[in-house]
Amino acid sequence: MKNSTRYTRQIALPEIGEQGQQKLQNARVLVIGAGGLGCPVLQNLAAAGVGFIGIVDGDIVEETNLHRQLLYTLKDCGKSKAATAATVIKELNPDVEVRVFPEFFNTKNAIEIVGDYQIIVDCTDTISVRYLINDVSLVKKVPVVYASIYKFEGQVSVFNYKNGPSYRCLFPQKEGLNAVPNCVSSGVLGILPNTLGALQATEVLKIILEIGSVLSGKLLIYDALQYQTQIIDFTKNPREIEKGLKSGFLILNKDSDKVVMAIRQETFLEKCRQDHCVVIDIREAYEEPKFNEQNVVNVPLAELENYCRKFDKKQEIVLFCQSGQRSQLALDYLKKEGFTKLSHLEKGIESIKIHLETK
Template identity: 70%
Template sequence: MRYSRQIILPEIGEIGQQKLQDARVLVIGAGGLGCPVLQNLAAAGVGNIGIVDGDVVDETNLHRQLLYTLKDCGNSKAETARKVILELNPEITVNAFSEFFTANNAVRIVDDYQIIVDCTDAIAVRYLINDIAVAKRIPMVYASIHKFEGQVSVFNYKNGPSYRCLFPEQEGLNAAPNCTDSGVLGILPNTIGTLQATEVLKIILEIGEILSGKLLIYDALHFQTQTINFSKNPKMIEKGIINGTLLLNTKKTETDLSPESFFEKCNQLGIVVIDVRELDETPAFKGDSVVRIPLGELEEYSKKLDKNQEIVLFCQTGQRSQAALNYLIKSGFVGVFHLGKGIDSLKNQI
């Protein structure tokens, strides 16, 4: 009865519904895009859903992230989203990962999921998702939003173009994202997230035309859409496969610090602790070893540092410090760590 209205569609039927029940989909990010994706996948009967998000619900999320209410503020997004969509559909299996997606945990989290849905807002994480997906030969359903505009595409689908083919990686930190929100119309991520969920269902059901090699751009303010075609770039595919395979086959050194490990590091002699937030961000964290170098200035500042120097990075939520960590490691630094969930995880301790 629950699925009767979609089972009667000739393109779906009972066989299609069983495909949905057997599917394993990983949703990375449970924010503006992730909420509608999760709601729609759960409602459609996707049988195994993973939710990855290290953030907590904040009041500023509520105008667009409709899985959450005011009473959820301060709680884990991943765990809260899990409870809500299980109430929507208790017949499915949902796993919550209350952590940000990083090179250290990517292999463990992705495991045997068949499709990855990119609902993040961090460019560095998208390259990581792409590389894991292309190495495992599974599709990545992508979307991003900005103010009144959004875009959707599907990468790595049946040996199709990858994220790197459309957006070649820019080296250096000036290309790294800033966590500060530039603003967004609340309904926009719900529209774009629903389009993402549609592509996921089409991939599982093997119906329709998939947005592989196509970028759909939606302008909500002027109600305009356009589709841009793009092609595979063999060099970018190869780069993604190499990066992803290294991740899959290499045991990573744990670079994400818990609050306890962070304080322990900060108290060690000879450690450089770098706050990569903007200078006006709070709460402050002070100490003899702490220097404030905004992310955009770290590239220049790093030229003064010994590459064998042990360095600890932190920001508000862990996303900018992750980008900084990735850059320093690529630049040859060998002892770099960061506060995995950012200064927000220390608010009760400083």
């Protein structure tokens, strides 16, 4: 065992001991998302001595992250989150092996990234990625430790653990654009993701050590303002499990359609000047910054379904919103409706703010 002195107080627990610490050292955990939830998860797993940690995140550090993402400092702004987080946790515990995936988790890379990891920790904030994580974990038979936050509230659960309920059992995927959430920032108390991330890390350690009661089939809801918690039980839904497995096997067998392209700002600006492209701003009229190019039309998300009925399914359509979340989900919906030439601005209009300000 590596550096057992570091873990003396942990090994002293009868439920852990040297055998349990060895289990932690041998464990392989994949953390998807190195933001508000991912930072405390990574800190706690590394400190506990989890031997091999994968970090997936295609984003960079921004100053607005710093009030809640405590792995980063001002000097890290503009740097890769995944790479920076890896450097910090290696300094925290040099015994930990870290693999960095400085990319967003999607259908193209999901199977390869998950590889032989034993546990996935879902620290994302995008609904479509949560379904993807669930479906891949189902076919790979890997449990997922999940959390999400909203303003002053958060929730935690464990999915696909020992043939237990999945994310889809708790949150069946809805069809239609009314199911797509608004990605305009609603704010969050900085300490909240750190609290929820610590709870996620606790579930990971319990799974590795095979101790305690795991939150499988249970949703823990935490209200920070009222300091209240409640646990809601939920059961396995065979129909939803079947949906997840079908989706996961399509990805595994590479029989699914190619993932609809997420484009970067340079390509997006080119598309805006091409007459054959329809570029749709799916934000509400009040949202800033404005973006007025010759081929851009503003169609709020709730109206998009009807608006697109007039187009041929082979019409090239480019979607964008504020940060890329709504446009990705709207794109997924249009894909299901049979549209074949779709793309969206990967990180939303926020990614080309500088371009807009210099015009």
